[in-house]
Amino acid sequence: xxxVTFTQPSGERIxxxxxxxxxxMKVAVENLVPGIVGECGGDLSCATCHVFVxxxxxxxxxxxxxxxxxxxxxxxxxPTAASRLCCQITLTEDLDGLSLHVPETQR
Amino acid sequence: xxxxxxxxIIGGGQAAGELAAALRSRDWGxxxxxxxxxxxxxxxxxxxxxAYLRGEVEAADLYLRRPDFYDRHGIAxxxxxxxxxxxxEAQTVTLDDGRVRTxxxxxxxxxxxxxxxxxxxxxxxxxxxxxxxxxDVDRLKAVRTxxxxxxxxxxxxxxxxxxxxxxxxxxxxxxxxxxxxxLGRVTSPVVSEFFRRLHRDRGVDVRVGTAVVEYQYSDxxxxxxxxxxxxxxxxxxQLLVGIGIVPNDELAARAGIDVxxxxxxDRFCRTSANDVFAVGDVAKVTDLDGEPPRRLESMxxxxxHARVLADYLSGVEQPAxxxxxxxxxxxxxxxxxxxxxxxxxxxxxxxxxxxxxFSVLYLCDGVVTAVDAIGSPADYAAARKLIAQRVPxxxxxxxxxxxRLLEAALASAGTTD
Numbered sequence: 001x002x003x004v005t006f007t008q009p010s011g012e013r014i015x016x017x018x019x020x021x022x023x024x025m026k027v028a029v030e031n032l033v034p035g036i037v038g039e040c041g042g043d044l045s046c047a048t049c050h051v052f053v054x055x056x057x058x059x060x061x062x063x064x065x066x067x068x069x070x071x072x073x074x075x076x077x078x079p080t081a082a083s084r085l086c087c088q089i090t091l092t093e094d095l096d097g098l099s100l101h102v103p104e105t106q107r
Numbered sequence: 108x109x110x111x112x113x114x115x116i117i118g119g120g121q122a123a124g125e126l127a128a129a130l131r132s133r134d135w136g137x138x139x140x141x142x143x144x145x146x147x148x149x150x151x152x153x154x155x156x157x158a159y160l161r162g163e164v165e166a167a168d169l170y171l172r173r174p175d176f177y178d179r180h181g182i183a184x185x186x187x188x189x190x191x192x193x194x195x196e197a198q199t200v201t202l203d204d205g206r207v208r209t210x211x212x213x214x215x216x217x218x219x220x221x222x223x224x225x226x227x228x229x230x231x232x233x234x235x236x237x238x239x240x241x242x243d244v245d246r247l248k249a250v251r252t253x254x255x256x257x258x259x260x261x262x263x264x265x266x267x268x269x270x271x272x273x274x275x276x277x278x279x280x281x282x283x284x285x286x287x288x289x290l291g292r293v294t295s296p297v298v299s300e301f302f303r304r305l306h307r308d309r310g311v312d313v314r315v316g317t318a319v320v321e322y323q324y325s326d327x328x329x330x331x332x333x334x335x336x337x338x339x340x341x342x343x344x345q346l347l348v349g350i351g352i353v354p355n356d357e358l359a360a361r362a363g364i365d366v367x368x369x370x371x372x373d374r375f376c377r378t379s380a381n382d383v384f385a386v387g388d389v390a391k392v393t394d395l396d397g398e399p400p401r402r403l404e405s406m407x408x409x410x411x412h413a414r415v416l417a418d419y420l421s422g423v424e425q426p427a428x429x430x431x432x433x434x435x436x437x438x439x440x441x442x443x444x445x446x447x448x449x450x451x452x453x454x455x456x457x458x459x460x461x462x463x464x465f466s467v468l469y470l471c472d473g474v475v476t477a478v479d480a481i482g483s484p485a486d487y488a489a490a491r492k493l494i495a496q497r498v499p500x501x502x503x504x505x506x507x508x509x510x511r512l513l514e515a516a517l518a519s520a521g522t523t524d
Contacts (some may be wrong), residue, residue, distance in 0.1 A: 030172045032132040032180075039410055041151040041171075043158075045434040045443060046407070047488075067441075074488040107429065 002096035025087035035102035042087035047074035054099040077103035112140035118216035119143015122387030122409035129417035193362040219352035252276040262289035266349035271437040369402040386412035446477030
């Protein structure tokens with residue numbers, strides 16, 4: 001099972017492993033990772049699962065849809081070039097080791 | 108005496124699941140039990156009338172957390188069991204199989220059920236559908252849609268979302284709304300008209316200001332026709348009724364808890380009884396700074412209540428601060444709303460409905476109180492901030508779609524200083 005590390009604003013690192021095919025938002029929520037809210041359940045309607053992807057991984061993720069790009073306008077913390085909504089990232093074997101930073105605020 | 112659970116939640120929907128998880132994420136150490144009537148661990152309802160009906164996601168994808176989550180976090184879920192009776196003094200519940208459970212704190216997360224047309228108007232027939240649960244939608248998914256005639260009674264969001272999916276599945280859809288416009292209770296005429304045209308352009312036969320006065324039945328008892336108040340008759344293969352939700356507050360009322368169209372709670376979700384709380388669709392909040400009591404039927408509201416109560420039980424009195432919000436997906440259109448629309452609000456329209464990209468701001472005394480944004484997430488985001496912060500804006504400046512809304516608001520705030 002691939003492992004993903006969510007680094008908290010405090011610097012605390014939370015590493016979880018999960019099944020391939022699961023959305024990263026759901027993986028985070030099931031493991032009670034603080035700072036990933038996922039309020040709308042993955043319907044691209046709330047932008048409360050915002051993450052900053054560690055730079056080496058940015059290009060390895062599937063490209064954003066126009067809808068995800070629009071919804072990044074709605075995040076509580078200013079998005080950057082490394083911003084994604086983690087409900088739109090599906091876990092694959094290739095993402096083993098993926099490293100993400102959780103923003104200070106989501107809403 | 109040791110209680111079976113420190114916290115017992117009646118109802119197994121999203122509010123229940125979120126409350127249990129929120130308590131565990133706050134390191135709440137007591138034992139938690141969820142007793143729910145449906146045969147599922149807590150799941151999220153919004154995709155039922157969208158991606159799930161379209162067949163794009165499976166039931167397991169609707170689960171908020173996988174079944175093993177609850178075991179791992181010490182949450183005992185009893186699915187497929189109803190609570191028959193609550194005794195506040197003894198601090199017990201009696202389940203419908205006769206078992207008795209004791210608790211220290213009790214939460215009603217009993218939600219609502221579809222409002223039914225009376226049997227005197229519409230008898231129950233195999234091809235009549237009410238939409239609330241996974242089982243309801245599974246039943247609907249089992250019927251043939253290709254070329255079939257569906258009649259949807261009720262022009263609210265659920266009816267409209269289902270109409271949009273049915274059209275994409277090649278069904279013929281007639282939508283009948285008794286009021287003179289769609290979504291009449293929740294939005295302004297301009298948004299109602301937008302959705303009427305959207306559905307009409309996609310081939311839905313939208314009839315507003317029209318009621319069904321008679322249903323016709325086959326010998327086998329199926330509805331085969333609907334006669335409208337204008338005298339016309341529509342053939343029916345399947346009938347969907349979406350005319351609102353009735354709160355499941357009877358159990359609480361029988362236990363002696365104050366109810367009035369929902370279980371009455373304060374902003375911390377406390378009911379009139381000690382150590383008894385209510386969250387989600389069933390809870391009617393009474394202490395809203397002079398606003399009338401209100402009960403909201405939305406997933407974000409359920410989640411918000413769950414968080415407020417989890418905080419409260421963890422010793423943090425933090426009432427909800429965000430304005431209520433909501434979304435709907437129909438065809439390729441996304442609507443995002445925040446705040447509550449009041450009939451005499453001033454309307455500011457940004458953008459052009461003909462381009463399917465516009466937003467409506469609702470102003471009361473110059474302050475933004477609500478927004479409906481269609482294909483305009485930036486306006487939605489900005490308006491949410493304006494609503495929360497009660498920033499006064501100039502309607503003329505805010506209406507200029509050439510300006511970003513937040514900038515426009517700041518400019519108008521400057522002019523009013």
